[in-house]
Amino acid sequence: MYTELNSILNTTPDSFTQGEFVLLSDRESDASFLIHHFLSLYLRARCKVCFLGLVQSFNHYSAISQRLGVSLAQAKEKGQLVFLEGQKESLSVLIPQETDTGSPAMDFLRDPAVGLKSLYEFVRSAVSSSGIGEGEADGAEEWGPPVLLVDDLSVLLSLGLSAGAVMDFSHYCRAIVCSLLQGNVVMLVRCDGEGEEDEGDDEGSERLMKGLTHQCSLTLHVQGLPTGYCRDIHGQVEVCWRRRQGDGQCTQKKLFQYKVHDKGASFFAPGTSSAVL
């Protein structure tokens, strides 16, 4: 959890806007540090978290979270965290073992044409369950509003799903988590293309990102510096609030430069890095 980002977004583990759909995106850069931020933020906020880790192993996320001061293993044990390890689950679907035929959540791997209904069913059962730790009836802890995190949606495109199918999935997730249960959704999507306009490619990540931008209420778009790599500034992040705020502002945009440290990240206005001043 990065406190500087919290103050930009006006959130703390104790108070955050509910019912928000946050879209993280990157272009020729890496926004996964933001996923780790939101994961540790919501675990600290005592939310019931459902994490679809499609890109990395559980140990990877666990090691980084450890540095940010939260234990994923403990959260999982307590029933606060439901973790879908995409790599492992897909392996058991693709190479079925006798004992383990894989989670039904990954059914779309067998036939991408059926869509992501099965993955949605997984999310639904994870966020609607009461949050009581398994086999720990006495330690029944109450968790806050549910949160869904996805790292990242672009992998689904690579697995053969259409951008439309992924948008349907995100729509259903938003409907249940944000609207029905007043929780939050954070999704990461990567854009590989350089240009904003690629007319012919209508099934690509560009279309997915546009579709998700129409659905979400807050976007954080990470880009490399236009002037190239720099040791002291790792890139820039554009924060855009899309929902009508209380003071009548419709869309508000702010640009920050950032640097990711070993145990955190700093955000500053463009041109005010310690390397410049």
Next chain:
Amino acid sequence: MLPELLQGIESGGLLIIQDSASYSGRHLLQSFINAALNREEAVHVLGFEVSEEELKDGLRGSPVQRLHFHNAYTDPLGWTDHPAFTVHHFCLEELARLVKQTSHSKPATLVIDSLSWILRHVSPPDVCKTLQQLRKGGAVRAIIGLLHADMHQRGTVGSVCRLATSVITVAPATKGDEAVAKITKRSKSGKVIQDEEIFRIKDDLTIVIQSKSSQPGAKKADSEEQETDPTANLTFNLRLSDTEREAKEKLALPFVFSKEKKTALLHSGPDPDDDLDV
């Protein structure tokens, strides 16, 4: 022209609000809903992209008694057992039935949020057919639809907008909460009027026109002013004075045969290549 459209769409009209990822047209759509409700018209909202709570939250202060929300948001594809309205119900019969459920003296306005959701799952010809039937059928007085133009191929956007009596394309303006609206209006006589306005939506969903970015008259004057003389700063003369003309006429042009040239050709000097042993 935006205030005129807000005052009411003619009966049988189809208004399309086109937006893109950089600026959402939903606030303008809410302004239209608010304006219709304030005129005591019945408004039916077919909501795919926002929940009823979110919509009503956006319409705080409007008289929402005549607002009827048809929930296509929770389950638009029928993934659960009891879908309220799925995208495949988007046809004349279903929509007419929905609107008729509530009886009003006046025919209602149908708001579709958004056409993009439908176009992702229903073929564009079918969507166009249903829209046309709705307009002509008399079940609804007018239709207002939101369309995310950057989500579809240009041909699809074109064919849907061809049906519309008015198209408003919104885009962000240079200043914070302002936006630019490009309006195309087709009147019944076939006359097409285009206009461009910069507007701002106030908290109570009324619209303030900041400026007309291109009034037809103003544009004309502008272009006249910029028309400068292209012959002003030339590096050569376009006209000749009498003495210059005389001098010019004295010159023999190349490739024109004259007596001197003929003798020069016949009695040319020694061949310079004569000593060359080829």
